[in-house]
Amino acid sequence: MYLKSIEMQGFKSFAMKTKLEFDNGVTGIVGPNGSGKSNVGDAVRWVLGEQSAKQLRGGNMQDVIFAGTQNRKPLGFASVAITLDNADRKLAFDADEVTVTRKLYRSGESEYLLNGRNCRLRDINELFYDTGIGKEGYSIIGQGQIEKILSGKPEERRELFDEAAGIVKFKRRKATSLKKLSDEQSNLIRVNDILSEVT
Numbered sequence: 001m002y003l004k005s006i007e008m009q010g011f012k013s014f015a016m017k018t019k020l021e022f023d024n025g026v027t028g029i030v031g032p033n034g035s036g037k038s039n040v041g042d043a044v045r046w047v048l049g050e051q052s053a054k055q056l057r058g059g060n061m062q063d064v065i066f067a068g069t070q071n072r073k074p075l076g077f078a079s080v081a082i083t084l085d086n087a088d089r090k091l092a093f094d095a096d097e098v099t100v101t102r103k104l105y106r107s108g109e110s111e112y113l114l115n116g117r118n119c120r121l122r123d124i125n126e127l128f129y130d131t132g133i134g135k136e137g138y139s140i141i142g143q144g145q146i147e148k149i150l151s152g153k154p155e156e157r158r159e160l161f162d163e164a165a166g167i168v169k170f171k172r173r174k175a176t177s178l179k180k181l182s183d184e185q186s187n188l189i190r191v192n193d194i195l196s197e198v199t
């Protein structure tokens with residue numbers, strides 16, 4: 001599995017539709033200061049479901065939408081699509097290529113798509129659990145992140161090892177099941193209360 005391309009439109013400094021294609025090897029992105037190199041990393045983070053504007057170096061999520069320049073008007077939406085080569089089926093998705101798209105409109109409306117079909121953020125998160133690629137994965141190491149990992153809390157470091165060991169999806173499923181169990185227990189208590197009131 002490898003990243004084949006990123007297509008951005010209206011995302012940060014990429015006002016026009018811009019497609020970057022990558023080969024299965026090492027790629028460097030070079031350019032002058034402020035030319036948008038880090039914005040490419042932000043685009044990958046964002047399309048993978050990043051919900052924190054701070055992580056994307058903004059104040060709120062709408063800050064990812066092209067804000068305009070002296071010569072160009074602001075845009076009403078941002079869109080990013082990444083395409084991954086999945087010939088080796090490392091992603092549990094039966095297609096040779098997987099394209100994940102995220103769109104956000106200034107109104108706040110947003111959508112996620114998997115190979116062109118609308119899906120939930122949860123579907124994207126689940127697809128990438130334990131691959132190292134998800135937004136909590138280690139495939140994007142930003143500036144200062146190594147230091148953060150080394151000086152972070154043991155529990156935070158443990159999360160990184162969990163992801164590498166491939167057990168995150170089971171931990172998440174366990175947490176969801178425990179939550180459902182606890183909700184059901186509360187419902188049961190309530191039913192018993194009602195029963196004792198009416199009998």
Ligand code: ATP
Pocket residue numbers: 011012013014031032033034035036037038039040063064065066067068
């Ligand atoms: P450096 O080498 O200094 O780290 P860089 O190439 O990584 O720079 P970025 O941080 O990716 O540059 O890009 C910064 C540029 O993106 C700035 O010019 C900023 O004005 C522009 N930018 C960020 N958000 C938006 C937005 N919403 N609309 C328009 N331009 C934006």
